[in-house]
Amino acid sequence: MHTLALASWRVLMPVVQNLKYVLPLYRAMAGTAKINFDTKHLKKGDPLPPYNGKLRIYNMRYCPYAQRTILVLNAKQIDYEVVNINLKEKPEWLTSKSLFGKVPAIEVADGVCIAESLVTSEYLDEVYPQRRLLPKDPLKKALAKIIVEGSGPIQTMLFKILRTPDQVTEENIAAYRKYLTFIQDELKKSGSKFLGGSEPGFADYMIWPWFERMVPISELYDAVKIDETEYKLLWEYITNMFKDPAVSQYVVPKEILFKFMEPYRTGGTSNYDLLTVE
Numbered sequence: 001m002h003t004l005a006l007a008s009w010r011v012l013m014p015v016v017q018n019l020k021y022v023l024p025l026y027r028a029m030a031g032t033a034k035i036n037f038d039t040k041h042l043k044k045g046d047p048l049p050p051y052n053g054k055l056r057i058y059n060m061r062y063c064p065y066a067q068r069t070i071l072v073l074n075a076k077q078i079d080y081e082v083v084n085i086n087l088k089e090k091p092e093w094l095t096s097k098s099l100f101g102k103v104p105a106i107e108v109a110d111g112v113c114i115a116e117s118l119v120t121s122e123y124l125d126e127v128y129p130q131r132r133l134l135p136k137d138p139l140k141k142a143l144a145k146i147i148v149e150g151s152g153p154i155q156t157m158l159f160k161i162l163r164t165p166d167q168v169t170e171e172n173i174a175a176y177r178k179y180l181t182f183i184q185d186e187l188k189k190s191g192s193k194f195l196g197g198s199e200p201g202f203a204d205y206m207i208w209p210w211f212e213r214m215v216p217i218s219e220l221y222d223a224v225k226i227d228e229t230e231y232k233l234l235w236e237y238i239t240n241m242f243k244d245p246a247v248s249q250y251v252v253p254k255e256i257l258f259k260f261m262e263p264y265r266t267g268g269t270s271n272y273d274l275l276t277v278e
């Protein structure tokens with residue numbers, strides 16, 4: 001082979017070899033197409049949709065963990081595809097895409113999948129450089145992650161209030177309020193609209209799914225009420241978060257959320273497809 005041709009092949013070869021990784025990235029960076037979040041939830045017996053080269057998320061429309069990853073994808077305006085999963089009757093192929101059989105998982109190239117909400121979110125933040133969500137500074141980055149790590153009490157509260165509201169303890173309520181205060185104090189300290197600055201960052205998106213649900217749920221249960229005087233700044237923050245485009249395009253209408261959640265308490269089966277657009 002001609003030396004020049006050989007040299008250019010040496011340069012091009014790694015690109016060609018990695019095309020299956022590079023192409024979805026390129027397409028995603030170029031695209032701002034409208035995403036259909038409300039695809040039918042696939043269940044046992046349903047075939048796996050063929051991989052079409054687009055970054056894909058295995059999701060469940062009402063899952064707060066999967067929502068974290070969706071918010072990152074939206075914030076970065078990545079073009080992606082949603083494959084919704086019926087978690088009560090999981091498709092046989094789910095564990096080949098998500099090791100623990102849970103959502104979220106993302107498929108970044110044909111058959112190359114990553115699971116877990118925080119892992120996928122951080123991966124996307126590293127791979128897609130547009131609008132960095134985690135701070136570069138190691139100290140600030142650590143603080144953002146601590147804010148997320150500390151969200152246990154709000155997660156516990158949501159879980160309990162939906163399933164066994166009569167078993168919510170004084171300790172649950174105290175820990176929940178302590179976390180609300182912690183977030184409000186962090187906002188005060190930062191002096192900015194969001195924990196991440198003038199735009200929502202990693203911590204904002206990772207804790208948001210629980211706040212989004214607590215607002216309508218607090219209409220039903222006093223235990224989770226966020227007092228408007230005590231938590232004035234936190235309320236401003238919540239209002240601003242609802243207006244963020246990454247958030248607003250994915251919000252579930254209150255009536256639908258209540259309908260979906262009802263069987264958690266009564267023991268029936270949730271209808272995953274309340275929002276489905278085929």
Ligand SMILES: N[C@@H](CCC(=O)N[C@@H](CS)C(=O)NCC(=O)O)C(=O)O
Nearest residue numbers: 063064065087102103104116117118
């Ligand atoms: N630690 C996981 C938790 C994800 C999770 O629990 N997802 C739920 C849906 S909200 C799920 O897939 N449940 C199915 C199961 O546990 O079998 C993460 O952060 O991604």
